[in-house]
Amino acid sequence: MNVSEAVLSRRSVRSYKEKxxxxxxxxRVIESARMAPSARNKQDWKFVVVQDEEKRDELHRASNGQKFVKEAPTVIVGVATKPEDKMKCGIPTGIVDVTIAMDHMALKATEEGLGTCWIGAFDQERVKEIINxxxxxxxxxxxxxxxxxxxxxxxxxxxxxxxxxTCRDTYY
Ligand SMILES: Cc1cc2nc3c(=O)[nH]c(=O)nc-3n(C[C@H](O)[C@H](O)[C@H](O)COP(=O)(O)O)c2cc1C
Structure with a gap:
């Protein structure tokens, strides 16, 4: 599968097999994140791979009760380890870096025949507690x-x- 095929066939998967x-x-999926670019190559990130059934159940409850969060055999939690750091432009580095790395994962997972779904609807403090x-x-x-x-x-x-x-040469 080439990159274009991965981009086109990736979609949000909300129903998973138990396997x-x-x-x-x-x-290989984690490697795709490890090789992602980051501002000043700082790599201030951590990816927690959650497969424990009890923890996935807790994560699902911390994610608005979205059922597929516990049905998916793996949940990856993307963490910025220096969230206060900002780029010169004022944008928090961690948000950009972790998001790029996780999108690498989503595309690599697609190539591997895996489904993914981004989850932004979650309780920040609760998720932090669950996985320490x-x-x-x-x-x-x-x-x-x-x-x-x-x-x-x-x-x-x-x-x-x-x-x-899109626009050309100036914003309109
Ligand atoms: C940052 C982000 C957060 C998202 N959060 C959720 C979520 O909490 N639950 C959910 O079911 N989908 C979530 N999605 C998936 C989007 O709804 C989905 O990507 C969008 O509708 C486009 O569909 P597609 O991914 O199938 O192309 C999220 C996507 C992104 C990028």
Whole structure:
């Protein structure tokens, strides 16, 4: 699968098979995050791979009760370890870096035949408690991962038109 195919066939998967992700496959997914760019190559991130059933159940309750969060055999919690750091432009580095790395994971997972779904609807403090994340860190996003109940073939995506999201030389 090439990058374009991965981009087009990735979609949010909210229904998973019970089968766990093989370790070597998980390793390749994590490697894709490890190789992601980060501002000044600081890599101030941590990715907590949650597979324990009880913890996934707790994470699902901390994520607005979204059922598929406990049904997915793996949940990856993306953490910024220096959330106060900002780039010169004023944007928090951790949010950008962790998000890029997690998107690498989502695309690599697609290539591996895995489904993913970003989870932004979660209780920051509760998730930190559940997996013992130090106070000074910040959870950027959760991502469910596992084999999808239905295939990942390229399908229609409801998106704005190119002309609605781009402009040339000046903002309009
Ligand atoms: C930062 C972020 C947070 C999201 N949070 C949730 C969530 O909490 N629950 C959920 O079901 N989907 C969540 N989504 C998935 C979006 O709803 C989904 O990506 C969007 O509708 C486009 O659909 P697609 O991913 O199938 O292309 C999130 C996506 C992103 C990028």
């Amino acid at each position: 766990q992700i093989p370790e070597e496959c998980l390793h 994340i130090p106070k000074g860190c910040r959870v950027i996003a959760l991502m469910t991962m596992g084999y999808p109940e239905e295939g990942l073939e390229v399908m229609y995506k409801e998106r704005k038109e190119p002309g609605d999201i």
